[in-house]
Amino acid sequence: MKRALLAVVxxxxxLVLLLSFKPHDVTGAAQPPAALAQTQTSAxxxxxxxxxxxxxxxVDGDAADTRWGPVQVQISVTGGxxxxxxxxxxxxENRRDIEINNTALPxxxxxxxxxxxxxxxxVSGATYTSDGYIxxxxxxxxxAGL
Amino acid sequence: xxxxxxxxxxxxxxFDVRHDxxxxxxxxxxxxxxxxxxxxxxxxxxxxxxxxxxEIDVSACPPEVAQVLALCxxxxxxxxxxxxxxxxxxxxxxxxxxxxxxxxxxxxLSEAGASHHCVNGGGDIQLGPGPSPWRIGIAHPARPxxxxxxxxxxDLAIATSGNAERGPHILDPHTGRHAAALLSITLVGPRLTAxxxxxxxxxAMGEAARDxxxxxxxxxxxxxxxxxxxxxxxxxxxxxxx
Numbered sequence: 598m599k600r601a602l603l604a605v606v607x608x609x610x611x612l613v614l615l616l617s618f619k620p621h622d623v624t625g626a627a628q629p630p631a632a633l634a635q636t637q638t639s640a641x642x643x644x645x646x647x648x649x650x651x652x653x654x655x656v657d658g659d660a661a662d663t664r665w666g667p668v669q670v671q672i673s674v675t676g677g678x679x680x681x682x683x684x685x686x687x688x689x690e691n692r693r694d695i696e697i698n699n700t701a702l703p704x705x706x707x708x709x710x711x712x713x714x715x716x717x718x719x720v721s722g723a724t725y726t727s728d729g730y731i732x733x734x735x736x737x738x739x740x741a742g743l
Numbered sequence: 744x745x746x747x748x749x750x751x752x753x754x755x756x757x758f759d760v761r762h763d764x765x766x767x768x769x770x771x772x773x774x775x776x777x778x779x780x781x782x783x784x785x786x787x788x789x790x791x792x793x794x795x796x797x798e799i800d801v802s803a804c805p806p807e808v809a810q811v812l813a814l815c816x817x818x819x820x821x822x823x824x825x826x827x828x829x830x831x832x833x834x835x836x837x838x839x840x841x842x843x844x845x846x847x848x849x850x851x852l853s854e855a856g857a858s859h860h861c862v863n864g865g866g867d868i869q870l871g872p873g874p875s876p877w878r879i880g881i882a883h884p885a886r887p888x889x890x891x892x893x894x895x896x897x898d899l900a901i902a903t904s905g906n907a908e909r910g911p912h913i914l915d916p917h918t919g920r921h922a923a924a925l926l927s928i929t930l931v932g933p934r935l936t937a938x939x940x941x942x943x944x945x946x947a948m949g950e951a952a953r954d955x956x957x958x959x960x961x962x963x964x965x966x967x968x969x970x971x972x973x974x975x976x977x978x979x980x981x982x983x984x985x
Contacts, residue, residue, distance in 0.1 A: 719861050719868055720866065720882050720890070721863075721868050721881050721902065722866040
């Protein structure tokens with residue numbers, strides 16, 4: 598189980614890498630800020646091991662400073678696995694930020710769950726920075742003792 | 744089991760080491776920061792910046808600089824100039840340094856007895872020679888979060904080049920224009936120094952990369968284009984079977 602969990606954590610990290618920021622579009626038109634914290638409402642997976650607890654706990658990551666602003670995530674852990682990742686803070690000063698927030702967060706959640714069954718150890722992709730998401734996520738993972 | 748995530752070189756490095764190898768990982772991390780200090784083009788006082796401005800010559804640089812410049816020259820030759828250490832006209836071996844740094848970090852781990860490992864730097868990966876196979880998802884360039892295929896194996900390097908979320912950033916050195924024919928290309932071979940530099944070159948080549956990769960031993964490619972995917976003849980042997 599430990600290995601499976603670590604694989605998921607690695608996957609989350611890989612997926613987070615995919616969601617990294619683009620250089621900012623400073624001409625972005627003002628839009629209402631997106632709701633950044635998304636609540637996981639779906640049922641959590643049934644525990645598959647007697648060692649797992651059905652209780653869900655939430656753990657906040659550190660707020661990580663990036664050149665675009667602070668990023669902070671919160672993970673929910675159920676039965677020793679990450680059941681959701683929520684973003685508490687993210688840059689939202691322009692259109693591109695909001696676009697990333699709106700598209701990235703649901704994808705991150707979905708892919709975290711589907712990758713868990715796909716058993717991916719790591720992800721190769723054409724991106725080269727991740728800034729605050731991963732810092733905050735890693736601190737939450739460390740804090741949760743995963 | 745040792746896991747570590749480290750920020751260096753403007754990206755994130757992830758170590759997944761299936762040994763209790765905290766000391767070896769610490770040394771590998773120190774190595775990455777050393778490489779960053781020597782080769783960062785963002786640091787005006789780095790050896791590579793001083794060299795680029797002509798303020799020092801190679802003999803005054805740490806020995807890794809001459810090694811990297813030689814590797815860059817070899818890559819330029821091997822890629823018919825599609826890889827260049829002068830992108831945009833000034834000295835910038837960044838396109839090779841990251842892959843080389845990861846490959847060296849992997850070698851440090853193996854030399855410390857921790858050969859079963861995966862080192863991922865910003866999506867470019869070196870898998871150690873340790874026995875059991877890893878499963879590496881290849882990110883889809885047009886559908887963030889989705890995977891287009893899964894490579895499995897060990898003692899392998901995987902690098903993907905493309906524009907992903909960051910917009911076009913690779914210039915065709917022969918035309919000076921943004922390369923556009925491929926959405927992304929993933930190369931798989933034994934060692935990341937060449938695989939990463941070749942992936943950058945292959946992306947700039949566009950469709951011509953397919954024939955070019957076919958001619959190189961121990962190198963396979965998987966590309967995503969606006970018209971669908973293609974892969975070189977040996978690629979399917981590297982993909983997961985489920």
